[in-house]
Amino acid sequence: MRSFKAIRVDKNSQGYEADYVEMSDSALMDGDVDVDVLYSAINYKDGLAVTGKGPVVRRFPMVPGVDLVGRVTGTGRPDFAVGDLVVATGCGVGEAHFGGFAQRARLSGDWLVKLPEPLTPARAMTVGTAGLTAMFCVLALERHGLKPADGLAVVSGASGGVGSFAVALLARAGWRVAAITGHAAEADYLKSIGAAEVLARDAFSAPGKALQAQLFAAGVDTVGGVTLANLLSQTQFDGAVAACGNVGGMDLPASVAPFILRGVALLGVESVRPRIELRRAAWARIAADLDTAIIDAMCEIIPFDQALERARSIVSGKVRGRVVIEMP
Incomplete structure (x- = not known):
């Protein structure tokens, strides 16, 4: 059984508590595709999730992170293979299902899009x-x-x-x-x-x-x-x-x-429901149309051990552009 690093949010009589933890594969939620997370990103929703300042989290404990990109390590789906790079956004990830603030994720293949070339994983999370x-x-x-x-x-x-x-x-x-x-x-x-x-x-x-x-x-x-x-x-x-x-x-x-x-x-326009065909079309257009120089100009990449602090900062309006988390 593998262990991995994560940020986990709990709620108790004292309120919200978010901290770095070690978890094991046995704690992962249901899904048919296992992913080693390469990058996640800090959204305003993630800031609300770790601070408890908004009703984002729908079950506890929760691993926040509504965006993630990673490499498939196990799959029960014929449309994904081990080694595929995949991206997930929305679909309840980080709210009702363990999300991207972790080294590992187990997700439904219905939420995943294969990363279209020439997007790199870091740029995909800048887009998010x-x-x-x-x-x-x-x-x-x-x-x-x-x-x-x-x-x-x-x-x-x-x-x-x-x-x-x-x-x-x-x-x-x-x-x-x-x-x-x-x-x-x-x-x-x-x-x-x-x-x-x-x-x-x-x-x-x-x-x-x-x-x-x-x-x-x-x-x-x-x-x-x-x-x-x-x-x-x-x-x-x-x-x-x-x-x-x-x-x-x-x-x-x-x-x-x-x-x-x-x-x-x-x-x-809403961006949470899966609607996988629309997602594939949108990611394909993004990969074809967006200038990589513009993507890079919006991006700051930080290590995982700074993610919790920066997620709290985004609620205070102290974060500009897109903050991308590189997983260890």
Whole structure:
């Protein structure tokens, strides 16, 4: 029986406790594919999981880490072979099923995608849930029939993880992109990854008219709330906004006017459910479209023994870009 290092979260009468532990293969949860984890990544959800500041963990004890990439060491599935590099994001990993903050994982093959070339494992984790969600948004806009010739694309929360990848992916697909951010100092960074112009968040943060000037053909919204309502009101005829976040609130203080008078579409995007064919398509596009220099510019690789401290820091807003954990 092999032992391995992990971060484990427990809950007791004193509250949450997260610490480094030694575990054995006998503790792994059900699954039909065994993986030696090479890299994981620190998401905001992981910070909530280790601090207990949000209801992320759905069973205890739990190994957090909603993203992981690793090498298959055992499989009961004909579609995977020992030695395959595979990536997992979402699907309850790190929330209801032991996740990536460990050297070993046992997972359902329904959650796994073979790592497409030329992505390296470290770059796949730099992309992680954030980049995958952004790609889902781009694919949703394309399924709606939108194309770069239709006009300007807008991205809210553009300096965040999902927003940054959305800017880069839309620009790579040929869109002229307007990036909305509350951090003026990030303007040069956003232009370096593809933004044609940078807009101040304040212009979208206050309630506006039900119908406003038609500025955008397409949008990716990571914020929700008033910002999303304003984007819908500024979307042109037959345009669409793909919505995937709620940091600005769960409410949507909008009217039906953009929908019934301009034919605007609101496309909901979520990234947790398996939907393996969509995941394969998204990872293939990411591997083909994303500039490796942009991926590397977003990445900081840290050793496993710093993961717990950095996961706590992300909740306090002290982490910029993508922090990737290299397993020992």
